[in-house]
Amino acid sequence: MKLGKVEFCHFLQMLALFLCLSGMNQAELSRSRSKPYFQSGRTRTKRSWVWNQFFVLEEYMGTDPLYVGKLHSDVDKGDGSIKYILSGEGASSIFIIDENTGDIHATKRLDREEQAYYTLRAQALDRLTNKPVEPESEFVIKIQDINDNEPKFLDGPYTAGVPEMSPVGTSVVQVTATDADDPTYGNSARVVYSILQGQPYFSVEPKQGVIKTALPNMDREAKDQYLLVIQAKDMVGQNGGLSGTTSVTVTLTDVNDNPPRFPRRSYQYNVPESLPVSSVVARIKAADADVGPNAEMEYKIVDGDGLGVFKISVDKDTQEGIITIQKELDFEAKTSYTLRIEAANMHVDPRFLSLGPFSDMTTVKIIVEDVDEPPVFTSRLYSMVVSEAAKVGTIIGTVAAHDPDASNSPVRYSIDRNTDLERYFNIDANSGVITTAKSLDRETNAVHNITVLAMESQNPAQIGRGYVAITILDINDNAPEFAMEYEATVCENAQPGQVIQKISAIDKDDPPNGHQFYFSLTAEAANNHNFTLQDNKGDVTPYLSGAVNLY
Numbered sequence: 001m002k003l004g005k006v007e008f009c010h011f012l013q014m015l016a017l018f019l020c021l022s023g024m025n026q027a028e029l030s031r032s033r034s035k036p037y038f039q040s041g042r043t044r045t046k047r048s049w050v051w052n053q054f055f056v057l058e059e060y061m062g063t064d065p066l067y068v069g070k071l072h073s074d075v076d077k078g079d080g081s082i083k084y085i086l087s088g089e090g091a092s093s094i095f096i097i098d099e100n101t102g103d104i105h106a107t108k109r110l111d112r113e114e115q116a117y118y119t120l121r122a123q124a125l126d127r128l129t130n131k132p133v134e135p136e137s138e139f140v141i142k143i144q145d146i147n148d149n150e151p152k153f154l155d156g157p158y159t160a161g162v163p164e165m166s167p168v169g170t171s172v173v174q175v176t177a178t179d180a181d182d183p184t185y186g187n188s189a190r191v192v193y194s195i196l197q198g199q200p201y202f203s204v205e206p207k208q209g210v211i212k213t214a215l216p217n218m219d220r221e222a223k224d225q226y227l228l229v230i231q232a233k234d235m236v237g238q239n240g241g242l243s244g245t246t247s248v249t250v251t252l253t254d255v256n257d258n259p260p261r262f263p264r265r266s267y268q269y270n271v272p273e274s275l276p277v278s279s280v281v282a283r284i285k286a287a288d289a290d291v292g293p294n295a296e297m298e299y300k301i302v303d304g305d306g307l308g309v310f311k312i313s314v315d316k317d318t319q320e321g322i323i324t325i326q327k328e329l330d331f332e333a334k335t336s337y338t339l340r341i342e343a344a345n346m347h348v349d350p351r352f353l354s355l356g357p358f359s360d361m362t363t364v365k366i367i368v369e370d371v372d373e374p375p376v377f378t379s380r381l382y383s384m385v386v387s388e389a390a391k392v393g394t395i396i397g398t399v400a401a402h403d404p405d406a407s408n409s410p411v412r413y414s415i416d417r418n419t420d421l422e423r424y425f426n427i428d429a430n431s432g433v434i435t436t437a438k439s440l441d442r443e444t445n446a447v448h449n450i451t452v453l454a455m456e457s458q459n460p461a462q463i464g465r466g467y468v469a470i471t472i473l474d475i476n477d478n479a480p481e482f483a484m485e486y487e488a489t490v491c492e493n494a495q496p497g498q499v500i501q502k503i504s505a506i507d508k509d510d511p512p513n514g515h516q517f518y519f520s521l522t523a524e525a526a527n528n529h530n531f532t533l534q535d536n537k538g539d540v541t542p543y544l545s546g547a548v549n550l551y
Contacts, residue, residue, distance in 0.1 A: 071122050080127065086121075151243065225252070260345060266363040375401040375456060413432045415451070423437055442475075450467075
């Protein structure tokens with residue numbers, strides 16, 4: 001006959017109750033027969049009560065009060081002259097006593113897990129005098145445990161992690177179940193563990209609850225998470241024991257057991273030749289089944305004719321290889337490049353080196369596309385010179401530009417008038433010859449910086465720019481000027497030969513060897529013999545002075 005949980009508990013209750021009743025004589029209160037407590041009211045000899053521990057089965061399910069035991073004194077002759085009194089824990093509220101017979105009953109359902117025992121005090125009184133006939137003494141009612149509590153995982157559900165590819169027997173996590181039943185009595189609190197779900201990948205140690213790996217080479221990339229159901233059963237796992245379960249989510253953590261792999265053996269990208277330096281040409285990515293640091297990689301160009309023209313770096317966020325231009329592209333010079341690119345893991349696990357190299361190679365071909373480029377001047381800056389005395393129409397120099405495209409379209413020239421507002425110069429539209437258009441004055445503007453435009457005849461939108469610096473050469477076209485208006489004073493008693501004023505002159509021209517000034521008095525001043533002028537005879541000092549002497 002198979003018993004359910006409730007029926008089994010009732011069976012245990014009745015069995016324990018039978019055992020308690022069969023041992024009632026040992027549980028009754030008796031006194032020692034050798035020494036009377038009263039002798040004729042004159043001699044008082046102390047007699048001790050002999051107490052045995054009372055037991056009561058927990059979780060009693062009956063409707064009548066549960067018999068616990070009996071208090072009895074040998075003084076009691078059964079004539080009703082003795083009454084029994086119960087006090088202490090649970091007296092009257094849980095335990096009642098028949099004051100005539102001393103029978104003790106429990107009136108409530110008891111739970112050992114709430115309170116394991118009760119300490120009470122018993123008295124036997126003379127009903128007429130209300131005086132004790134026995135000394136008051138304590139006794140204990142112990143609540144007898146039954147298996148009424150299933151094991152519980154107080155810390156569940158659990159989560160844990162274990163590295164993939166771990167060897168069999170690697171510890172994952174320990175689970176612990178608690179049983180509220182009495183661990184000192186029987187097997188009600190003796191728990192064993194078993195795994196209900198999670199085989200054949202994991203196992204559990206029956207006594208300690210340690211979960212371990214049970215299969216070798218579990219691969220995170222194939223399955224990264226497992227849900228285990230662990231059972232804890234009391235009564236040492238025997239039939240009739242109570243059980244509880246918990247779940248354990250085990251995640252396989254990543255190890256670097258996968259090398260990077262390019263999805264394709266070759267790639268091809270088209271880029272215009274006008275793409276600026278540092279521009280991104282392409283993004284390529286090697287796939288790596290690992291995650292986190294184990295999937296981090298670096299890229300490098302190991303071979304090809306594009307070394308030095310292109311470079312590759314890694315995007316830390318996406319782990320892509322970014323190919324960028326290092327030098328300007330020119331379709332007319334080279335139309336394609338081939339790069340041999342390697343992707344390699346940055347953090348290699350030595351345990352898996354036997355699987356092969358943790359790197360991969362691919363080929364990237366870059367096709368340079370022709371674009372309609374503007375004309376290009378033969379020099380980035382032209383330097384020219386012309387005398388300020390040059391006549392209008394004088395040829396100063398020539399600029400030259402050409403169409404770099406294969407079509408080699410004819411070029412027409414013009415001057416950007418924003419750089420020649422006064423229109424000092426002209427340029428021949430076909431030949432690029434620059435001539436003077438106005439008289440030049442070095443003293444007004446010594447250098448003219450102009451921009452020359454070169455425009456494709458077939459596509460006027462394509463315009464190249466050249467830069468011309470025209471230096472104006474000086475001629476002696478300016479007379480000397482005195483530096484200032486001079487006014488001199490002299491004392492009437494000045495001595496002959498005394499210097500009374502120094503004078504100097506300036507010239508707007510800029511002769512290559514510097515200025516040489518000669519000073520003299522005008523004709524009308526030369527007839528005045530009171531003053532003389534002393535010249536320095538062409539001293540090359542920019543500012544010369546003359547001395548006037550008074551005789």
